[in-house]
Amino acid sequence: MSRIVVVTSGKGGVGKTTTSAAFATGLALKGYKTAVIDFDVGLRNLDLIMGCERRVVYDFINVISGEANIKQALIKDKRSDNLFILPASQTRDKDALTQEGVEQVLKDLTDDGFDFIICDSPAGIERGAALAMHFADDAVIVTNPEVSSVRDSDRILGLLQSRTRKAERGESIREHLLITRYSPARVASGDMLAMEDILEILAVPLIGVIPESGSVLQASNSGVPVIIDKESTAGQAYDDFVRRFLGETVPHRFLEVEKKGLFKRLFGG
Amino acid sequence: MGIFDYFRTPKPNTAQVAKERLQILIAHERVDRSGPDFLPKLRNDIMEVIRKYVQIDEKDVNVQIGKMDDYDVLELNVTLPERIPHSGRTPS
Numbered sequence A: 001m002s003r004i005v006v007v008t009s010g011k012g013g014v015g016k017t018t019t020s021a022a023f024a025t026g027l028a029l030k031g032y033k034t035a036v037i038d039f040d041v042g043l044r045n046l047d048l049i050m051g052c053e054r055r056v057v058y059d060f061i062n063v064i065s066g067e068a069n070i071k072q073a074l075i076k077d078k079r080s081d082n083l084f085i086l087p088a089s090q091t092r093d094k095d096a097l098t099q100e101g102v103e104q105v106l107k108d109l110t111d112d113g114f115d116f117i118i119c120d121s122p123a124g125i126e127r128g129a130a131l132a133m134h135f136a137d138d139a140v141i142v143t144n145p146e147v148s149s150v151r152d153s154d155r156i157l158g159l160l161q162s163r164t165r166k167a168e169r170g171e172s173i174r175e176h177l178l179i180t181r182y183s184p185a186r187v188a189s190g191d192m193l194a195m196e197d198i199l200e201i202l203a204v205p206l207i208g209v210i211p212e213s214g215s216v217l218q219a220s221n222s223g224v225p226v227i228i229d230k231e232s233t234a235g236q237a238y239d240d241f242v243r244r245f246l247g248e249t250v251p252h253r254f255l256e257v258e259k260k261g262l263f264k265r266l267f268g269g
Numbered sequence B: 001m002g003i004f005d006y007f008r009t010p011k012p013n014t015a016q017v018a019k020e021r022l023q024i025l026i027a028h029e030r031v032d033r034s035g036p037d038f039l040p041k042l043r044n045d046i047m048e049v050i051r052k053y054v055q056i057d058e059k060d061v062n063v064q065i066g067k068m069d070d071y072d073v074l075e076l077n078v079t080l081p082e083r084i085p086h087s088g089r090t091p092s
Helices: A016-029 A046-050 A060-064 A099-111 A127-134 A147-160 A184-188 A195-202 A214-222 A233-245 A262-267 B003-007 B014-034 B039-051
Strands: A003-008 A034-038 A083-086 A116-120 A138-143 A174-182 A206-211 B061-067 B072-078
Touching (some): A003 A016, A016 A046, A016 A083, A016 A116, A016 A174, A034 A046, A046 A083, A046 A214, A060 A099, A099 A116, A127 A147, A138 A147, A138 A195, A147 A174, A147 B014, A174 A195, A195 A206, A206 A233, A214 A233, B039 B072
Parallel strands (some): A003 A116, A003 A138, A034 A083, A034 A116, A138 A174, A174 A206
Antiparallel strands (some): B061 B072
């Protein structure tokens, strides 16, 4: 059986696609056969973050409508033989995304022996987001330390607990909170919600904290998932997150302000 | 932070403000979510009735379902403005 994981948040721009790309790549590099699906019909972007935008031939909607089979549409990643990307449709009508269609694609991938299927949810709570979470076993809720993101995450938690297949069956989805764009310096100065505050408000188990890092933009600029960048704090934090997801106990890092030298402390920088 | 920053007046801790606002808001939204579907509508109807007599704000009406052992209780809490205009005669 494949384990289906939705990466969701409600709010846009918090790092769902960045997280999906890093997460799927991390799982694949650890030897798991992984598929990552872009559910954002009309606003395809996962292909760009994964660096395979020029290799898109068929998409998710083509498969659902029977114009291509799943094997034709899956793009094999350049970095790992275990990783496959299913891009969203860029032009088609959103109504083409149906629950039966999504279920069939997930079943095909399961039959194909995938260990993990990562569903990159669009922002909002409309059809794409609802279907991305519907069949999930696990949910990674991506949250920024910022009021609107925390509020939207709580709304999404409500939907995960009521509108999904697991909820309909009286079971529950495993929820994992991933805080992204975290800045320990701004937390220390009282300008940013602390990790502990977000945990207290949302009451969801924490699976990782990704520090604010310039390397995330550099990675997306070049179409390389940031987890590949082993030098960067964000890349390392994503790797910790993947290991925790796989059941390892890994202490959280990058939660404290980096110590500055005397020179920097006196003159800024 | 440079050396001159130490002489500035300390900034307010806005993160604390954010946390308190979120705690209140999310508690409210969770109640709306967990309650029966008619709760928001009931709240509006109650507010309309009260407004026939006293001007109140939306935030002054709090409707929720409280859980007791084996039954639910409809909790209705209305905060009236400090002084309600009297129409009757004041005692001399």
